[in-house]
Amino acid sequence: MAFHEVRFPDNISRGARGGPERRTQIVELASGDEERNASWANSRRRYDVAYGIRRADDLAAVVAFFEARNGRLHGFRFKDWADHKSCLPSQTPAPTDQLIGTGDGATTAFQLVKRYASGTQTWTRTITKPVAGTVRIALDGAEQLGGWTVDTTTGLVNFDSAPAAGVVISAGFAFDVPVRFDTDALDVTLDLERLGSITSIPLLEIRR
Numbered sequence: 001m002a003f004h005e006v007r008f009p010d011n012i013s014r015g016a017r018g019g020p021e022r023r024t025q026i027v028e029l030a031s032g033d034e035e036r037n038a039s040w041a042n043s044r045r046r047y048d049v050a051y052g053i054r055r056a057d058d059l060a061a062v063v064a065f066f067e068a069r070n071g072r073l074h075g076f077r078f079k080d081w082a083d084h085k086s087c088l089p090s091q092t093p094a095p096t097d098q099l100i101g102t103g104d105g106a107t108t109a110f111q112l113v114k115r116y117a118s119g120t121q122t123w124t125r126t127i128t129k130p131v132a133g134t135v136r137i138a139l140d141g142a143e144q145l146g147g148w149t150v151d152t153t154t155g156l157v158n159f160d161s162a163p164a165a166g167v168v169i170s171a172g173f174a175f176d177v178p179v180r181f182d183t184d185a186l187d188v189t190l191d192l193e194r195l196g197s198i199t200s201i202p203l204l205e206i207r208r
Contacts, residue, residue: 003206004069005153007077007176008049009061014081015052018203020045042125045177045205047078053201062201063186071184075206077129077176086114086127086172093172095138100171103139103163110169112155127175128155128208134174139167179203 020043027035053059069076082089086097101110112127112135135150136143137157148159155175163169182202189199 001073001075003075003153003178005077007079008065008179008203009058010079012049012052012058012062013047013079015054016047016049016081016203017051018045018047018080019082042207043123044207045080045179046182047080047179047203048200049203050199050201059188063188066181066186066201069181072181075178075180078179078203080177084176085174093134093136093174095136095143095172096141096170097172098170099168100157101169103165103167103169105165106162108159108162110157110159112150112157112171112173112175114175126155127173129153129176129178130155131174131176134172136172138170139163141168141170178206180206 022043023039025037025039027037029035049062053062065076085091086093098112098114100113101107112130114125114127116123116125130150130152132152135157137148137150138144147161148157150157157169157171180203182204183200186201187199
């Protein structure tokens with residue numbers, strides 16, 4: 001298996017349905033009380049892109065993409081239109097959007113992350129597939145136009161020299177979700193007008 005650094009067609013992914021999934025075990029006691037345990041520490045995203053197919057040409061594009069990925073074998077990039085930025089959907093990524101680390105004078109590599117906060121609770125998501133040309137970096141709130149590079153296949157930001165101890169490192173970016181097809185068969189039908197359709201095309205986020 002391999003990961004293909006290619007994005008699923010945007011015009012089709014725009015109409016997809018799906019989002020984060022978590023796995024929780026719930027045991028109901030004889031008293032009627034219940035105990036809940038999280039089986040997964042992190043969420044995993046699922047999508048169905050069949051809803052984005054509107055024309056026969058869209059169907060042809062999906063079939064070609066499916067064949068090129070060998071069904072479930074190879075992963076690829078997917079744009080989740082509901083969640084693809086370091087900021088709110090209506091905003092433009094800024095270099096101070098997300099805290100990604102604090103300098104210690106020795107560390108030069110920092111992982112891109114996105115935090116989801118509600119009340120006093122926060123969940124941190126590792127971002128491994130930033131979109132090339134969208135990453136912006138700031139040190140103590142001042143944008144850095146050079147002195148660093150980002151690996152768009154891993155989401156690691158590497159500085160030419162380690163940020164000084166105590167320096168706050170932040171980033172803004174757009175990102176894709178690493179996914180694979182969650183089926184090895186496409187159930188294609190043709191109606192009387194020769195317009196293609198597929199009942200379901202499930203995608204599943206790849207977690208490493």
